[in-house]
Amino acid sequence: MSKLLIVGTVAFDAIETPFGKTDKILGGAATYIGLSASHFDTESAIVSIIGDDFPQEYLDLFKKNNINIEGIEKVEGGKTFFWSGRYHNDLNSRDTLETQLNVLADFQPIVPENYKDAEFVMLGNLHPLVQLSVLEQVKNPKLAVLDTMNFWMDNALEDLKKVIAKVDVITINDEEARQLSGEYSLVKAARKIAAMGPEYVVIKKGEHGALLFHKEEIFFAPALPLEEVFDPTGAGDTFAGGFIGYLAKTKDISFENMKNAIIYGSNLASFCVEKFGTERMQDLTKEEVHSRLEEFRKLTQFKIEVT
Amino acid sequence: MSKLLIVGTVAFDAIETPFGKTDKILGGAATYIGLSASHFDTESAIVSIIGDDFPQEYLDLFKKNNINIEGIEKVEGGKTFFWSGRYHNDLNSRDTLETQLNVLADFQPIVPENYKDAEFVMLGNLHPLVQLSVLEQVKNPKLAVLDTMNFWMDNALEDLKKVIAKVDVITINDEEARQLSGEYSLVKAARKIAAMGPEYVVIKKGEHGALLFHKEEIFFAPALPLEEVFDPTGAGDTFAGGFIGYLAKTKDISFENMKNAIIYGSNLASFCVEKFGTERMQDLTKEEVHSRLEEFRKLTQFKIEVT
Numbered sequence: 001m002s003k004l005l006i007v008g009t010v011a012f013d014a015i016e017t018p019f020g021k022t023d024k025i026l027g028g029a030a031t032y033i034g035l036s037a038s039h040f041d042t043e044s045a046i047v048s049i050i051g052d053d054f055p056q057e058y059l060d061l062f063k064k065n066n067i068n069i070e071g072i073e074k075v076e077g078g079k080t081f082f083w084s085g086r087y088h089n090d091l092n093s094r095d096t097l098e099t100q101l102n103v104l105a106d107f108q109p110i111v112p113e114n115y116k117d118a119e120f121v122m123l124g125n126l127h128p129l130v131q132l133s134v135l136e137q138v139k140n141p142k143l144a145v146l147d148t149m150n151f152w153m154d155n156a157l158e159d160l161k162k163v164i165a166k167v168d169v170i171t172i173n174d175e176e177a178r179q180l181s182g183e184y185s186l187v188k189a190a191r192k193i194a195a196m197g198p199e200y201v202v203i204k205k206g207e208h209g210a211l212l213f214h215k216e217e218i219f220f221a222p223a224l225p226l227e228e229v230f231d232p233t234g235a236g237d238t239f240a241g242g243f244i245g246y247l248a249k250t251k252d253i254s255f256e257n258m259k260n261a262i263i264y265g266s267n268l269a270s271f272c273v274e275k276f277g278t279e280r281m282q283d284l285t286k287e288e289v290h291s292r293l294e295e296f297r298k299l300t301q302f303k304i305e306v307t
Numbered sequence: 308m309s310k311l312l313i314v315g316t317v318a319f320d321a322i323e324t325p326f327g328k329t330d331k332i333l334g335g336a337a338t339y340i341g342l343s344a345s346h347f348d349t350e351s352a353i354v355s356i357i358g359d360d361f362p363q364e365y366l367d368l369f370k371k372n373n374i375n376i377e378g379i380e381k382v383e384g385g386k387t388f389f390w391s392g393r394y395h396n397d398l399n400s401r402d403t404l405e406t407q408l409n410v411l412a413d414f415q416p417i418v419p420e421n422y423k424d425a426e427f428v429m430l431g432n433l434h435p436l437v438q439l440s441v442l443e444q445v446k447n448p449k450l451a452v453l454d455t456m457n458f459w460m461d462n463a464l465e466d467l468k469k470v471i472a473k474v475d476v477i478t479i480n481d482e483e484a485r486q487l488s489g490e491y492s493l494v495k496a497a498r499k500i501a502a503m504g505p506e507y508v509v510i511k512k513g514e515h516g517a518l519l520f521h522k523e524e525i526f527f528a529p530a531l532p533l534e535e536v537f538d539p540t541g542a543g544d545t546f547a548g549g550f551i552g553y554l555a556k557t558k559d560i561s562f563e564n565m566k567n568a569i570i571y572g573s574n575l576a577s578f579c580v581e582k583f584g585t586e587r588m589q590d591l592t593k594e595e596v597h598s599r600l601e602e603f604r605k606l607t608q609f610k611i612e613v614t
Contacts, residue, residue, distance in 0.1 A: 089491075090491065184396075184397065185533070185534055185535060185536075186532055187533060187534045208512070208515040208516075211532060217605065218532055218605075218606055219606060220529045220532070220606050220607060222516070225494050225525055226494060227495055228492060256610075260609055260610075260611045263609055263611060293611065298524065298525075298526070299525055299526060300526075300527060300607050300608075300609075301607075301609075302526075302566045302567055302570055302607075302608075303567075304567045
């Protein structure tokens with residue numbers, strides 16, 4: 001079994017959508033990535049930082065999902081990273097209401113000894129220098145995947161470019177791909193971003209699906225059309241977790257298999273948005289994931305006789 | 308061979324995009340539909356109206372593409388319908404600069420005798436009462452497809468509902484589907500629109516692809532990711548023409564075959580946007596269409612072993 005190392009936030013989120021609002025609930029990029037990847041029975045570990053206000057039950061949830069938490073540093077007297085946001089009516093955009101960095105402000109990540117030989121590394125959204133530090137602590141990973149955000153393009157672009165130069169895959173949303181490349185066409189944007197380092201570029205388009213670029217090849221996975229999207233928080237991280245989880249499980253990092261990984265990422269993300277926060281990911285079963293894979297097949301597979 | 312009857316505008320367009328502008332060039336819904344459907348060697352006819360300012364060379368173009376023009380009424384002393392528009396920088400939206408109805412204002416469509424038994428009827432964008440009149444002149448078609456626009460929802464909703472009630476398939480864009488149904492979720496919107504009559508609902512999302520709904524089943528075709536979109540004019544009509552042209556050729560109106568039709572519609576539309584107006588559709592070869600079909604396969608087809 002492959003080892004998967006995940007770095008990213010473990011956080012409290014407070015979310016408002018047109019359907020309701022939550023108090024502080026479990027959130028954070030590493031949380032969503034970990035829960036999503038755990039569907040593939042990988043041996044995974046999270047590197048992150050929390051305060052002593054972080055409930056033991058959440059840590060138990062990670063352990064229950066076979067996620068190693070040795071690398072989650074607990075700061076006594078510190079407070080866990082907190083984010084709150086309000087989604088607009090169409091759920092396609094949101095305003096950040098509050099961000100409290102708290103313990104994250106001085107985070108120096110330490111990769112557990114047992115994960116320094118991890119074959120798969122998922123750099124979830126965090127300061128690029130933290131991502132870089134984690135990557136440098138791992139010896140020769142088979143695949144490193146980077147997820148990032150426009151915030152780091154605005155505030156730490158040079159550092160971000162250093163990480164981008166060192167990873168195999170970058171996942172990024174469409175607006176961020178345009179910002180990073182200066183190109184409106186996603187085909188051109190992906191080419192420019194690939195020239196910065198990553199051999200594979202994944203552009204996430206939310207409800208409009210995701211594109212995987214590799215050299216001159218392109219693969220596309222739609223988002224599953226849903227009756228109701230309840231809360232989009234964590235969908236991108238869940239997508240990334242499904243993507244790398246599937247690759248870690250199958251150990252096949254060919255372009256053909258990455259197509260499957262993109263489909264699994266979309267599959268898992270389609271569950272994430274059905275309830276608030278991590279709620280749906282916590283009770284998700286293997287049978288549900290398999291059954292939805294069939295829905296993706298029906299949605300996209302065709303058999304044309306050339307006329 | 309099936310007969311395909313097309314009603315819609317035959318027009319002059321003047322188009323501005325960030326890449327340039329045109330004088331009055333050949334345009335109109337029926338024009339794009341006809342040129343697109345002609346790739347399937349159907350026996351097709353256009354019902355429309357033009358003024359005596361309409362050049363013979365355009366009529367010859369229809370004839371060259373095996374499109375019967377008996378049903379295109381020429382009004383002596385009349386002027387052809389004219390539309391001009393300017394696209395915004397992202398090419399996803401446009402402003403109408405001018406609309407001159409001209410001969411279209413009093414159009415009473417007459418279906419040629421030889422097409423009153425057409426098996427396939429494509430009602431391109433026009434006043435719903437004109438669409439209805441054409442449909443009523445055809446005896447028992449195998450499949451009637453309706454395309455329409457928000458303009459008719461705003462100005463002739465009750466008439467539009469009458470046509471919608473009588474067709475088998477409606478093609479409509481995402482914003483129009485939301486307007487017509489009052490539902491934001493496209494899954495819910497499609498269900499409400501299907502309840503108005505059509506057994507099949509196609510929702511066009513432009514660069515984000517197209518969805519086909521039938522009862523509880525959904526199929527999705529992406530748009531081909533392009534380096535450059537030059538001029539989106541006519542893409543929706545070209546999509547509709549490819550869709551019905553393929554069905555008319557194969558004579559199979561099952562849901563499974565409609566998936567193929569959606570792919571062919573997307574295929575042809577991906578060429579349409581590469582040049583101004585109908586330019587690309589005029590020089591398009593069968594080999595190019597087949598080769599792009601392979602691109603659609605690579606873009607969407609996957610083979611997952613269930614893990």
